[in-house]
Amino acid sequence: MRATFHRPDLETTRRRLGRWLGRFVADRRGATALTVGLLSPVLVAVAGLSVDVGTWLVDRHRLQQAADMAALAGVQAALAGADAAGVTAAASEVAARNGFTAGEGHVLRVTLGGTAARPRVQVTASRSARRWFSSLLVSGDVPIRARSVAAASGPGEAICVLGLDEEDPATVDLRGNPTLVANCGIASNSVSLASLTVIGSAEVRAPFVQAAGLVEIVGAASIVSPDLRSGVAPIVDPYGPEARDLQPPPGGGCTYDRLRVNGTRTLWPGRYCGGIEITGHGTVTFAPGVYVLYDGDLEVSGNSRLVGRDVTFVFTGSTPRSIGGIRVNGTLDADLRAPTAETAPYPGVLVFQDRRAASTSGGARIRNKINGDANLRLEGALYFPSQAVEFSGGSESGGACLQIVARWVEFAGNGRTVVQGSGPACALAGAAPLQRRSARLVE
Numbered sequence: 001m002r003a004t005f006h007r008p009d010l011e012t013t014r015r016r017l018g019r020w021l022g023r024f025v026a027d028r029r030g031a032t033a034l035t036v037g038l039l040s041p042v043l044v045a046v047a048g049l050s051v052d053v054g055t056w057l058v059d060r061h062r063l064q065q066a067a068d069m070a071a072l073a074g075v076q077a078a079l080a081g082a083d084a085a086g087v088t089a090a091a092s093e094v095a096a097r098n099g100f101t102a103g104e105g106h107v108l109r110v111t112l113g114g115t116a117a118r119p120r121v122q123v124t125a126s127r128s129a130r131r132w133f134s135s136l137l138v139s140g141d142v143p144i145r146a147r148s149v150a151a152a153s154g155p156g157e158a159i160c161v162l163g164l165d166e167e168d169p170a171t172v173d174l175r176g177n178p179t180l181v182a183n184c185g186i187a188s189n190s191v192s193l194a195s196l197t198v199i200g201s202a203e204v205r206a207p208f209v210q211a212a213g214l215v216e217i218v219g220a221a222s223i224v225s226p227d228l229r230s231g232v233a234p235i236v237d238p239y240g241p242e243a244r245d246l247q248p249p250p251g252g253g254c255t256y257d258r259l260r261v262n263g264t265r266t267l268w269p270g271r272y273c274g275g276i277e278i279t280g281h282g283t284v285t286f287a288p289g290v291y292v293l294y295d296g297d298l299e300v301s302g303n304s305r306l307v308g309r310d311v312t313f314v315f316t317g318s319t320p321r322s323i324g325g326i327r328v329n330g331t332l333d334a335d336l337r338a339p340t341a342e343t344a345p346y347p348g349v350l351v352f353q354d355r356r357a358a359s360t361s362g363g364a365r366i367r368n369k370i371n372g373d374a375n376l377r378l379e380g381a382l383y384f385p386s387q388a389v390e391f392s393g394g395s396e397s398g399g400a401c402l403q404i405v406a407r408w409v410e411f412a413g414n415g416r417t418v419v420q421g422s423g424p425a426c427a428l429a430g431a432a433p434l435q436r437r438s439a440r441l442v443e
Contacts (some may be wrong), residue, residue, distance in 0.1 A: 063125050064146040066100035068441055071123040071150035074110055075439035077236045077243070078119035079152055084112045086242040091123055100125055120151040120442075149443035156435030157208065160184035160421030162405045164237055164385060166212070169194035171408055174202035174221070178392070178411040182206040184421040185436055188213070189234035198223055202411070208436065233439070238432035239349070239383050239405065246346065246383065248316035248354045249292060258296070269311075272296065275324050278304050286311045286336070290345055297324035303331045310339040312346040312380075316354040323357035325368035325387060332370075337399065338380025340430040348401075348431030350380030357386045365408055373415070378402050381431050391417050400425035403434050 070091040077090035088110040095101070095108055102108040106127045114120030126145040160182055163171035171190035174180060177200060186204060188196040188211040195213030198204055198221040208227035209215065212234045217223060239246045255270025264282035269289025275296020278284055286308030295317040300306070317323035338350040346352060353368070360366060367388040370376075379399035382389060384406035392413035401421050411417055423435060 060144050060146065062099060063127070063144055064148065066095045066098040067123045067125045067146040067148040068150075069098050070095040070100075070108070070110070070125070071121050071148040071441065072233055072439045073236075074112070074121035074123065075119055075150045075152050076233060076437070078112060078114075078116075078121065079156065079236070079433065079435065079437045079439070082236070082242045086245075087112045087119075087121060090236060090242045091121065095123070095125065100127075114151060118152045120149065122147070122149045122443075147443070148441060150439050151442045152437050153440055154438045156423060156433065156437040158184040158421055158423040158426065159187050159235060159434045159436055160401075160403055160419050161186045161409055162235055162237075162403075162434065163188040163190065163196070163407070163409045164240075164405065165190050165407045166234065168192060168408070170197045170410075172196045172211075172410075173199075173408070174204060174411045175199040176412050177201045177414040179203045179416040180205070180411050180419070181416065182419045182421070184419070185210065187211070187235050187436065195230075210436070235434070235436065237385065237405065238403075238434045239352070239381065240355075240385060244432050246349065246352050248314055248352075249290065249345065254294070267291070275299065278302075278306070280304065283307060288339070290314060292316065293324055294318075295322040295324065297327050299327045300332055301328075301330045304333070306332070306334040306336060308336045310341075310344070311336060312338060312344075312349050313351045314346070314354070315352070315357070317357075320356050320358040323354050325353055325357070325366070325384070326351065326370065326389075327368070328370045328374065330371075332374040332376070334374065335377040336380075337378075338429065338431070340428065342430065344430070348380050348426070348429050349383060350378060351382045351384075353384045353387060355385040357384075359386045359407060367410070368406075371413075379429050381405060391415070401429040401431055403431055405434070 073094035074087045074091035077087045091110045092102060092108060100106060109124040111122040124147045128143055165171045166189050168190055169192040172188040185208045186206045191213040193214050194216040195211035197216045199218040200221055202221045205224045209223055209225045210229040210232045212232060214230045236242050252271055254273035256272045258274035259272055260277045261284055262280040266285045266287060268287050269291055271292045271294055273294045275293050275298060277299045279302050281303045283305040288310035290312045292314045298313060315324050336350060338348050341347060358366060365388045367390045368384055369390050371392045373393050377399050379401050381403040386407055388408035388410055389404060389406040390410040390412060393415040402419050403421055
């Protein structure tokens with residue numbers, strides 16, 4: 001028996017193929033997986049790009065903050081008398097404190113402009129940011145750049161008491177019953193939560209009081225001031241590396257060795273090895289010039305009277321531990337004034353202690369002390385960049401310009417200390433500008 005095959009006609013084949021294609025097109029099984037599989041590289045890249053952009057925006061904000069703070073610090077340095085190099089150093093230091101250190105792809109450019117009275121500082125910071133996820137689409141790092149311009153505005157307000165330490169509590173400290181009266185500002189550069197402390201029954205009276213950290217008032221203490229600020233920018237050390245950068249004179253032979261004075265006497269400029277000790281009730285007159293106290297103190301006791309015009313006392317020594325300072329006990333009557341001429345070795349500086357001096361001994365601050373009742377007419381700067389200066393008892397300053405600049409400044413006891421240091425008076429005295437100037441961002 002023969003098999004018979006029927007060949008479908010063309011129209012039937014077309015209809016069957018059409019029905020099959022229709023069912024295939026309408027079938028959605030596995031379509032989502034296929035679509036996701038095809039688009040997953042793109043989705044991952046887009047999500048990664050959004051993460052990268054967020055990271056870049058945070059980096060850009062931090063970079064701008066560092067540039068802003070650096071520009072403000074540069075203006076403060078310029079106001080303190082720093083040149084372009086000093087301004088750059090100050091700006092770079094503050095930028096580093098805010099997380100941006102030049103080098104290894106980090107570029108910081110600082111430009112000083114304007115005038116001495118109204119300086120203007122531009123800071124440009126740039127670095128490269130890494131691509132994390134977006135490197136799937138594009139290669140190479142992303143450049144991030146920030147620019148900030150700060151300028152001085154308004155006249156400066158004189159400061160006459162400045163604590164330099166940037167971290168310690170009680171950088172400016174009054175405790176007990178002392179009273180500090182000033183016709184100029186009081187400032188602490190410490191960022192501590194107790195940067196400037198007034199404790200017990202202590203009292204401060206000043207046109208303004210400020211601290212880079214917080215001001216702490218404890219007990220019955222008080223600050224009488226129309227302008228009390230915390231969290232402000234630190235004041236540039238007017239005699240430090242960013243400004244005048246005081247240095248001790250070069251070495252030499254000893255003019256005197258362990259000089260002791262009891263009674264009335266005139267002393268002459270020179271190198272006093274082992275220091276000077278003054279006792280008794282006489283008058284000691286210092287002839288004009290520089291008195292270098294090498295490896296020794298200036299010790300004064302009894303009821304002495306000190307007189308000197310155009311004089312500077314410099315404390316230095318062979319080692320940090322041997323550098324001396326001021327030790328005053330008893331009743332002191334002093335009329336000492338710094339040189340005012342620009343040609344003087346240390347214009348406007350009455351006392352300068354080498355910054356190499358040791359700061360602590362056995363964990364305690366090393367203090368330069370003026371204790372007891374003192375009738376002081378002091379004009380010029382008392383500069384102790386590495387140690388504390390302590391006033392206890394009563395001390396009146398009749399001089400038109402007295403600047404107390406030390407790592408730590410302390411007032412104790414029951415006395416009343418009066419300090420005067422207006423801007424014009426200190427300029428006439430030859431002292432470095434020590435002012436609070438308003439630095440603001442202008443661009």
